[in-house]
Amino acid sequence: MAVRVGVLGATGAVGQRLIQLLEPHPEFEIAALTASDSSAGKTYRQAAKWRVDSPIPSDVAEMTVTATDPDEVPNDVDLLFSSLPSSIGADVEPGFCEDGYVVSSNSSNGRMADDIPLVIPEVNADHLDLLEVQRDERGWDGAMVKNPNCSTITFVPTLAALAEYGLEKVHVSTLQAVSGAGYDGVSSMEIIDNAIPHIGSEEDKLETESRKLLGSFDGAELSHNEMNVSASCNRIPTIDGHLENVWVETEDDLTTEEAASAMEAYPSLDLRSSPDPLIHVFDEPDRPQPRMDRTLGDGMAIGAGGLQETPFGLQYNCLAHNTIRGAAGASVLNGELLLENGLL
Ligand code: 11C
CATH class of the missing domain: 3.30.360.10 (Dihydrodipicolinate Reductase; domain 2)
Known part of the structure; x- marks a missing residue:
């Protein structure tokens, strides 16, 4: 069964690429989309100025966008791909991790923190082991992994x-x-x-x-x-x-x-x-x-x-x-690595 995933910052440039790469994806199923408060309550089609080079996937177009708040994301969503601007990511991503979500983030905040794995799977997949240090230090039920710039x-x-x-x-x-x-x-x-x-x-x-x-x-x-x-x-x-x-x-x-x-x-x-x-x-x-x-x-x-x-x-x-290898695709690949390592 596919893992239920969400996209934080779904209407932005990288958010749109994430949706393009995830729809369809054999291992992940999009179950939540978040954006700014002004988009909350709109359908994705209404909220996003869609600009990537393929049509909005029909399953996603009529989904309702919520605010970027852990209380708004269903509990059965296991993995969140974050393409939030870094200042917003710094504010809200830790709250999602605290609430038990695993976050694969493209956002630049926290990339250099000692207990946050910064990962390119083909280069340093072993750095995922830092998640044990992260769990001990932060006490999160969830986890955070970042991809680089x-x-x-x-x-x-x-x-x-x-x-x-x-x-x-x-x-x-x-x-x-x-x-x-x-x-x-x-x-x-x-x-x-x-x-x-x-x-x-x-x-x-x-x-x-x-x-x-x-x-x-x-x-x-x-x-x-x-x-x-x-x-x-x-x-x-x-x-x-x-x-x-x-x-x-x-x-x-x-x-x-x-x-x-x-x-x-x-x-x-x-x-x-x-x-x-x-x-x-x-x-x-x-x-x-x-x-x-x-x-x-x-x-x-x-x-x-x-x-x-x-x-x-x-x-x-x-x-x-x-925006593919360097951002959305990098986050998806980290999600695949987390799944492969039994971390979802
Ligand atoms: C650019 N590389 O071309 C930047 C955008 O740290 O994820 C990505 C910023 C980042 O302007």
Whole structure:
């Protein structure tokens, strides 16, 4: 029988992607949708300005949206996917966990907390064991797992593939699509003919989240990876797909051939939303490109290319679909991992 799930923040950009990915899903059945108080009581069709690239699923269109409040969500819902803005998530997500719900959250609040697993299943599924620490420390009946920022998800799997060479220094420069800024970003035509070299706290997120993801958990404590990471983040006028330029200095020598083989061989998982292969390596010098490659693996795979050896280490580009692999799909995948691990 499918697990009953809810979507917190169901009308936003990532909320809509979540509904697209969950309807249908063989393991999850949508049973609750929440949004702001102004949407409460409306049908989903009335409340959402639907903008993703497939029609509103008919089962969802006539569901009634409720306020984002634990008292409004049925008790037999076991898993909540949260795409709430981070300030709202910080306020309300802990209340859901206290009330016994398991939350798979894309919201950036709490990602760096010591007892909250920040997980990309193919990279650090073992960090889910932190949930025992979380239960002891917070006394929640439910639980919270987070996925990282979309730009972090794009480059960290490629680093994980190279980790056996000893990661020392990483420089990453991003070219991020406007959908990362939510619907205001998509509808803002101000960015056409422009590139904006600063995106809020994005650089800090890439630097800190990557070290947490590639850190190790000894059963009691998580040690963050000690590699040095420097990020610069830029917004460009593409709709979907974050492209990133990466330079990696490793302890051991690393040729482009070895790097390409390690990325191609990097294992996927036997979860429904985990693509196989996880990383596609391109030989063409002008790939990956957002418009051509963001839908690799139904939007869940990562493209890499342009590998070359430089005085600053191995250089390459990588790309992922920011609202699928980088956000909604990442949360769904974490939900599948929780289910696989008997945590629902
Ligand atoms: C952007 N990556 O492109 C951001 C959006 O930490 O989940 C996602 C923010 C986050 O603007």
